[in-house]
Amino acid sequence: MQWFISDVPRTDGSGCSKGGAVSHSNSVKFSSSNRSVISGRFTSSHGRLSTSHDFITARQQALVIADEVNANNDIIQVYAYSSFYPYYEQYDTIVRECAVNLVVTVIATFIVALVLLGFQVHAALCVMLSVTMCTVDMIGSMVYLDIPLNALSLVNLLMSVGIAVEFSANIVQAYTMSKEVGRMKKARSAVRKTGPAIVALVEVIIS
Incomplete structure (x- = not known):
């Protein structure tokens, strides 16, 4: 074998035309005594x-x-x-990594919203539910548009969670801080107060 992988192919008739020096000189590693093979490679x-x-x-x-x-x-x-x-x-692991990252992100969103909204559990749950629905819609859109799940699309999917938090958290915060009486009046006040800023943010993201 040592002779084969050290033999340079020759076409002038002075040697073997199928010597392996060119193709296989680095394919086999011998021991120091050249009596055994330590490692090798073959192609398919x-x-x-x-x-x-x-x-x-x-x-x-x-x-x-x-x-x-x-x-x-x-x-x-x-x-x-x-x-x-x-x-x-x-x-091999993209689906599991996607699921773990999304679950951790949603849980972290709930914890941060709970703290920043003054430990109002219902308000934090509304934010988490809104973010979860937006994430499910994004995954469904990826399937509908035939966008494969890979490292690039996973990063963008996680970024969409942050954008969803930006939209929903501002509205929920405005709702909880509204001076109006009644759910409908509070909701109108929250949308009236934060709506223009959110629309402007959407325009910036699109542009």
Whole structure:
């Protein structure tokens, strides 16, 4: 094997035309005595990959093959790697990470709203409920518009939670601080007081 991977291919007839120095010189690492192989690599190929689903499936299948090889022998340990694997590795945990981040964000929103609204539980619950509904609407919009869940869309989804807090918390705070009597009058006063600022903020975000 040492001769093969050190042999330079020759086409002039003076040597082997299929020497492995060019393709495999770095593929095998021998021990200091050159009597055993410490590590090595071999190449294989996927089929035609064009969509994200194709890349994700290809990586998962490669990992399954590597796990089967490792499970059926006690001599070697195999792991699969390709240049696109690190990027698509995020899809292994993206759903769980999304759920954890959204739950933590909503809980943190409730705690902060509870403190800033003077420990009015009902008001903080209204803020949390509004943020939760906005988040569910955003997830539904992503599904409807065929937007995949990845690191970029997850960041924007979490940002939308902050924007939802900005809208709902201001209205709830204005409602709790209103001097009007009656729920409807308080609601009108809150919308009248904070509505223009919220609309202006929406215009800034859109622009």
